[in-house]
Amino acid sequence: MNRRAFVSMLGGATAALAQQRPYDILIRNGEVRDPGQKLRRRADVAIRNGRIAAVEDRIAPERALDVIDASGLYVVPGLVDLHTHCYHSATATGIEADPVAARSGVTTWVDAGTFGYSQMPGFRRFIVNPAQVRIYGFVYLYMNDRNPDDDAIRYIRSQMRATGETATRNRDIILGVKVQVGSNMSGRYSPEIFRIARELCDKYKLKMMAHISFAPPETDEVMPQMRPGDVVTHCYNTHTIGILDANKKVRASVREARSRGVHFDVGHGSGSFNFAIARQALEQGFPPDSISTDVYSSNINGPVYDLPTTMSKLLALGMSFDDVVEKCTAAPARVVDRLPGMGSITAGGPADLALLAIESGSFQLIDSQKNLLKTEKRIVSRLTICRGKRLVAPM
Numbered sequence: 001m002n003r004r005a006f007v008s009m010l011g012g013a014t015a016a017l018a019q020q021r022p023y024d025i026l027i028r029n030g031e032v033r034d035p036g037q038k039l040r041r042r043a044d045v046a047i048r049n050g051r052i053a054a055v056e057d058r059i060a061p062e063r064a065l066d067v068i069d070a071s072g073l074y075v076v077p078g079l080v081d082l083h084t085h086c087y088h089s090a091t092a093t094g095i096e097a098d099p100v101a102a103r104s105g106v107t108t109w110v111d112a113g114t115f116g117y118s119q120m121p122g123f124r125r126f127i128v129n130p131a132q133v134r135i136y137g138f139v140y141l142y143m144n145d146r147n148p149d150d151d152a153i154r155y156i157r158s159q160m161r162a163t164g165e166t167a168t169r170n171r172d173i174i175l176g177v178k179v180q181v182g183s184n185m186s187g188r189y190s191p192e193i194f195r196i197a198r199e200l201c202d203k204y205k206l207k208m209m210a211h212i213s214f215a216p217p218e219t220d221e222v223m224p225q226m227r228p229g230d231v232v233t234h235c236y237n238t239h240t241i242g243i244l245d246a247n248k249k250v251r252a253s254v255r256e257a258r259s260r261g262v263h264f265d266v267g268h269g270s271g272s273f274n275f276a277i278a279r280q281a282l283e284q285g286f287p288p289d290s291i292s293t294d295v296y297s298s299n300i301n302g303p304v305y306d307l308p309t310t311m312s313k314l315l316a317l318g319m320s321f322d323d324v325v326e327k328c329t330a331a332p333a334r335v336v337d338r339l340p341g342m343g344s345i346t347a348g349g350p351a352d353l354a355l356l357a358i359e360s361g362s363f364q365l366i367d368s369q370k371n372l373l374k375t376e377k378r379i380v381s382r383l384t385i386c387r388g389k390r391l392v393a394p395m
């Protein structure tokens, strides 16, 4: 047989195999949960070319090249962590996105302002492009790079235009501007810097992600300035800019902001998630709009660990499994708003999936203030699939 005939025969064999086994991956026998679509059914999920190809009661295993048995597992949309740190700066060293994603079910990371506009090319080239997972970001407007002799307000104002233009030019991966609203971050300039951030986001029509920590400004001054689609992160902190008043009641200004479409995000972090505050909020009908970790290098070994651990904390505080999953999939995907089908399991949509288990046993959870919470259930990830491929953690 000459070479051409051999190659043609091989091509024919590959085509025949593709016909017999049209799916790259088949996940069988799992419990499919996609609360964003109120989908709960035992079903098989087939993947082809990076997309969900079929969700059916039963799909023959002979039709796929790679068959995964998900018996006893929940097949959920790939988790979207709305507040993380993937970029590397002196103050907040990010995590390695792919290995952490591989063990935690996350398929989309949102970097919440670890980089300023001047670091944008590095963020795209060294963080977003090489990653198998999907990475987006909020560009920061901070005082970090200021020469101590510079007037702080003049310095921040000098960053406005470049920050707004950078966010606009990189709209495919930049979701908006991150601002730290807190005197611990910006000292006496805090209220003025918040005003400048507002002005910037209005001018360039960008979402604002506002970290809230210590007054001034006061909560009741911040909330009316948040627009629909903006994100308030660290919503269950113990700080003086918080969602509860002195009587532990959810503030009217906070409820009013939510009713206008302001998004309240957990953003656990080293110092911003407290069991008692979260419990009080949940009891008063104020669940989070999204559950996120604020993970970075110095909290990944506790108290944050990973997103399934943060999810377990909200589960232990009384949220249902479906609600917890929705707040890590469809809900944050609406904030990202860059990829149709993200955060859901839909034929034709991106094949981003997490295989989760609920383990039973005796577990201890810890919040940012080192309070302990005993629980008998915890959520763990067994497999992450992103862009139709298994994410494998390096040895």
Ligand SMILES: [Zn+2]
Pocket: 083, 084, 085, 112, 269, 294
């Ligand atoms: Zn953060």
